[in-house]
Structure formats: structure tokens, C-alpha cells
Amino acid sequence: MQTKVLILGSTGLLGSAFKHVSKNYNLDFMFPLRDELDLLNPLELEKYIKSHKPDFVINCAGQNAVKAIENDLEAFELALKLNAYLPFELSKLSKQYNFRLITFSSDYVFDGQKKSYRESDLRNPINRYGLTKSLGEQLAISLDSKVSIFRTAWLFGPFKQNFVSFMVSKAMENQEIKVVDDQYGSPTFTIDIAEYILDNIESHENGVFHLVNDSCVSWYDLTKLSFMILNLSNKVQRVSSEDFKSSVNRPLNSCLNSYNITKLRPLELALKEYLTNYEL
Numbered sequence: 148m149q150t151k152v153l154i155l156g157s158t159g160l161l162g163s164a165f166k167h168v169s170k171n172y173n174l175d176f177m178f179p180l181r182d183e184l185d186l187l188n189p190l191e192l193e194k195y196i197k198s199h200k201p202d203f204v205i206n207c208a209g210q211n212a213v214k215a216i217e218n219d220l221e222a223f224e225l226a227l228k229l230n231a232y233l234p235f236e237l238s239k240l241s242k243q244y245n246f247r248l249i250t251f252s253s254d255y256v257f258d259g260q261k262k263s264y265r266e267s268d269l270r271n272p273i274n275r276y277g278l279t280k281s282l283g284e285q286l287a288i289s290l291d292s293k294v295s296i297f298r299t300a301w302l303f304g305p306f307k308q309n310f311v312s313f314m315v316s317k318a319m320e321n322q323e324i325k326v327v328d329d330q331y332g333s334p335t336f337t338i339d340i341a342e343y344i345l346d347n348i349e350s351h352e353n354g355v356f357h358l359v360n361d362s363c364v365s366w367y368d369l370t371k372l373s374f375m376i377l378n379l380s381n382k383v384q385r386v387s388s389e390d391f392k393s394s395v396n397r398p399l400n401s402c403l404n405s406y407n408i409t410k411l412r413p414l415e416l417a418l419k420e421y422l423t424n425y426e427l
């Protein structure tokens with residue numbers, strides 16, 4: 148019998164990458180949409196899992212509107228449900244129905260005061276989004292079930308707007324481009340994540356893993372690198388986080404290092420593939 152893989156959140160930035168690469172794998176995939184399965188309804192979720200009996204559940208659902216979560220209580224509440232309570236619910240079900248849960252977390256669980264972070268570093272979120280992701284990790288792991296948590300960061304990829312595609316569209320329209328140059332992170336290609344997870348589907352272990360393309364760059368560096376790959380000569384102005392007044396505290400340096408798994412390929416290669424092989 149074929150291995151059954153249930154993908155949640157398949158219309159999102161990361162989930163759509165899983166859907167795109169799924170044709171290359173000899174696995175039995177399920178991609179229920181929101182109207183077939185409301186992830187905020189635990190009874191519906193259990194019923195779906197009970198009847199479809201997945202061997203793996205890959206949870207790409209979440210609420211990532213960092214600014215809204217910080218400023219709007221309703222968005223914060225929704226983020227708590229999707230980012231913290233849903234991984235807990237899925238972790239409970241994984242015990243009961245014997246599947247491995249693969250779920251995603253974020254570099255924003257860290258405060259950004261270190262040069263780079265390893266898996267074992269202490270979480271210390273400095274905004275509400277980070278808090279919801281940190282809670283999700285703790286709750287999912289607390290049950291001692293078959294759970295693999297992959298922290299990733301600054302996602303870019305096809306099928307949904309992201310920072311890179313947004314900057315390129317601004318350049319195409321000759322708009323003024325100002326980018327923060329003092330926040331560092333590890334931008335990651337959604338397709339690389341999906342392929343890594345599916346290539347190794349049978350061998351994931353319990354625990355927390357950093358899954359990012361190999362780099363540690365600022366938003367400014369990422370913009371310049373993207374423009375260089377596309378031969379765009381638009382001017383990019385550097386601004387500091389202080390100048391770029393925001394209602395959200397963001398970690399200044401949340402670069403991730405992988406000590407528990409092999410790193411994905413260097414950022415430059417992944418970015419080149421995205422910018423030259425996919426529609427932006």
C-alpha cells in the first residue's frame with residue numbers, strides 16, 4: 148500500500164511548493180482545502196484523519212501576518228489558534244492515530260541578540276507572532292509523540308507574493324526602493340524545503356531542526372542579490388530598523404545554523420533557480 152501524506156495549508160506559500168513537487172514522488176497525497184477541512188475545528192480534523200488514515204501529516208498552515216498579530220487582538224487570537232493550538236491538536240492526534248507530524252516554526256522564536264542560532268539555543272520571542280510559534284513548538288513536543296519541527300525563515304518561492312517577488316515588482320515599476328540593512332536572517336526557497344522533507348519522508352526524527360538555505364544576509368543584501376541575478380540596475384537605498392518606523396519588534400540577527408541535519412544549498416543557487424525558472 149502507498150504511503151499516505153496529508154498536506155495542510157496547501158494554498159499557502161510553503162504548502163503550494165509541496166503541491167507543485169508532489170508529482171515527482173510515488174506517494175499518495177491529500178491536499179484538502181479550507182472548505183473541505185476547517186483546521187480550527189478539532190472534531191472535523193479528527194474525523195478527517197480517522198477516515199483518511201495518513202502516515203504523515205505535513206502542517207503548512209499558519210497565521211504569519213506579523214504586523215496584524217502585533218496590533219490587532221483578533222489576529223493575535225487567530226494566530227494562537229493556528230500557530231500554537233493546531234500543532235498541539237495534531238500532536239495529540241498523531242499519538243492516537245499513529246502518524247508522524249511534520250510542522251514548521253520560525254526564526255522569530257529567537258530574540259536576535261546572538262550572531263546565529265543553533266537548534267538547542269533558548270527561545271526568547273520578542274513579538275507576538277514569535278510567541279505563538281514558540282508556544283506551538285512547546286505544546287507539540289510536550290506530548291512525546293512522533294513530531295518533527297522544522298524552523299525556517301524569510302520564505303520565498305512561486306505561487307504567492309513574498310518579499311523577493313514584491314521587491315522585483317517594485318523595481319519593474321521603477322518605484323523607489325528602501326530596504327532595511329541591519330536585520331539579518333536566512334532566506335529560504337520553499338521548493339528546497341518541500342523536496343528535502345519529501346526526499347527524507349521515512350527518516351525524519353523527533354525534535355527541532357533548522358531548515359534553511361545556507362546564508363546569513365540582510366533584507367538589503369537579499370534585494371541586491373535578487374536584482375543582480377536579474378540584471379536589474381535599480382537603485383536600492385539602505386535604511387536602518389530605527390529609520391523604518393515599525394510597530395513590531397523584529398529580531399536583529401536571527402540567522403539559523405543547522406547542527407542536527409545537513410544544510411540546504413547556498414542561498415545564491417536557490418534564488419537563481421527561483422528567479423530564472425518560475426513566474427514571479
Ligand SMILES: NC(=O)c1ccc[n+]([C@@H]2O[C@H](COP(=O)([O-])OP(=O)(O)OC[C@H]3O[C@@H](n4cnc5c(N)ncnc54)[C@H](OP(=O)(O)O)[C@@H]3O)[C@@H](O)[C@H]2O)c1
Pocket residue numbers: 155156157158159160161162180181184185186187206207208209210211229251252253254280299300301302303307
Ligand atoms: N512565510 C515566511 O516567511 C515564514 C518564515 C518562517 C516560518 N514560516 C512558517 O512556515 C509555515 C507556512 O507559512 P506560509 O508563509 O506558507 O503561510 P501562508 O502562505 O500564510 O499559508 C497559510 C495556509 O494556512 C491555511 N489556513 C489558514 N487558516 C486555515 C483554516 N482555518 N483552515 C484551513 N486552512 C487554513 C491557508 O489557507 P487559505 O489559503 O484558505 O487561507 C494557507 O493555505 C508556517 O508555519 C509559518 O509560520 C513562514
